[in-house]
Amino acid sequence: MKRLREFNISLLGKWVWRVMEERESLWNLVLRAKYGEVGGRVRFCDGVGSIWWRHINQIRSDVGMVDSRWMVDNIVRKVGDGCTTLFWEDPWLLEVPLAVSFPRLFDLSIYKAVTVREMFMLGWGVDGGVWRWRRRLFAWEEGLVGECVERLANIVLQVHTDNRWVWKLHSSHCYTVHSAYSYLTTVDINITEDFTQFLWIITVPLKVNIFIWRLFLNRLATKDNLYKRNVLEATNVACTALCGKEEERDHLFFQCDHYGRLWLLISNWLGIATVLSGDLHTHVNQFCALRGFSKNSRIAFTIIWISVLFVIWKDRNRNFFQNHFGHLEALLERVKLQTYWWLKAHYILFTFDYPFWRQHPLRCLQTVL
Numbered sequence: 559m560k561r562l563r564e565f566n567i568s569l570l571g572k573w574v575w576r577v578m579e580e581r582e583s584l585w586n587l588v589l590r591a592k593y594g595e596v597g598g599r600v601r602f603c604d605g606v607g608s609i610w611w612r613h614i615n616q617i618r619s620d621v622g623m624v625d626s627r628w629m630v631d632n633i634v635r636k637v638g639d640g641c642t643t644l645f646w647e648d649p650w651l652l653e654v655p656l657a658v659s660f661p662r663l664f665d666l667s668i669y670k671a672v673t674v675r676e677m678f679m680l681g682w683g684v685d686g687g688v689w690r691w692r693r694r695l696f697a698w699e700e701g702l703v704g705e706c707v708e709r710l711a712n713i714v715l716q717v718h719t720d721n722r723w724v725w726k727l728h729s730s731h732c733y734t735v736h737s738a739y740s741y742l743t744t745v746d747i748n749i750t751e752d753f754t755q756f757l758w759i760i761t762v763p764l765k766v767n768i769f770i771w772r773l774f775l776n777r778l779a780t781k782d783n784l785y786k787r788n789v790l791e792a793t794n795v796a797c798t799a800l801c802g803k804e805e806e807r808d809h810l811f812f813q814c815d816h817y818g819r820l821w822l823l824i825s826n827w828l829g830i831a832t833v834l835s836g837d838l839h840t841h842v843n844q845f846c847a848l849r850g851f852s853k854n855s856r857i858a859f860t861i862i863w864i865s866v867l868f869v870i871w872k873d874r875n876r877n878f879f880q881n882h883f884g885h886l887e888a889l890l891e892r893v894k895l896q897t898y899w900w901l902k903a904h905y906i907l908f909t910f911d912y913p914f915w916r917q918h919p920l921r922c923l924q925t926v927l
């Protein structure tokens with residue numbers, strides 16, 4: 559489990575990146591409505607909001623990281639028209655934010671959460687309107703202003719050109735979990751850990767990635783966890799599937815008399831006879847290696863594995879909140895359909911129609927393995 563921390567950091571980094579880059583997406587608009595915005599972007603703010611959002615903010619500000627500033631040090635802001643780039647706080651001029659290069663000026667400036675565009679319009683020449691302070695400057699502070707003016711002297715904004723982030727660790731200039739993970743584990747990269755296979759599952763939806771991440775950290779709202787957080791009484795922790803046992807992660811997904819049997823149906827459907835472990839880490843290793851250890855085979859089986867877990871979790875929630883109990887055969891069908899779309903999104907060669915996939919999953923998988 560020694561790489562878990564690095565992996566989680568890399569995965570969270572992806573979400574930080576998406577929060578920063580995907581400004582037009584619906585979920586980004588939701589975040590902006592909820593947490594406010596600055597310079598047309600979501601306002602990052604430590605210590606508020608959901609656990610997920612707080613983690614995202616910790617990664618963004620590198621709080622408590624092994625390698626502090628790993629994220630900030632590896633991104634720069636490429637300025638276009640300057641409209642969505644923060645003058646003081648984004649690393650756009652010399653790879654370091656001006657607020658870091660000139661902390662005293664940042665502290666004294668009356669313009670803090672302003673964009674490069676706004677500052678440009680105010681004028682950043684020697685007598686520009688940008689240089690307004692909370693008090694009169696000392697002589698040595700005037701010297702700092704001179705330095706700052708000098709740095710800004712040759713900057714020309716590109717009108718009608720978007721501002722964007724550049725991730726320095728990948729040739730595409732976009733953040734990849736793998737490049738971040740490699741960076742965080744620079745020496746001795748050992749691609750045999752449980753979690754490394756999930757590095758590649760970027761085609762399953764974001765909410766599913768979040769689900770899997772919480773699953774591995776045992777942070778899902780299973781009844782034992784709700785009990786630990788004083789949300790449920792000790793008398794209310796019985797498994798939602800009414801099997802009579804206590805509901806905790808390994809039980810719910812792998813050992814339960816009800817949901818556990820879904821794995822049997824899945825094995826039958828795949829035409830593979832096997833006995834699977836009741837423990838998360840052993841289970842994932844067993845299942846994902848069912849057709850060998852090649853990278854493609856592991857990815858395909860990991861997608862199926864995630865699909866089963868997600869279907870169980872959604873059904874458990876329907877049962878928990880709405881008292882609606884799904885029949886196992888219906889869950890099996892849901893896994894087939896959901897996996898079909900995920901595989902189709904992941905593999906160009908996966909061109910089968912749905913009825914054929916339902917009937918011959920292994921034959922379909924063989925063409926992509």
Ligand SMILES: [Zn+2]
Nearest residue numbers: 797799801814
């Ligand atoms: Zn159960």
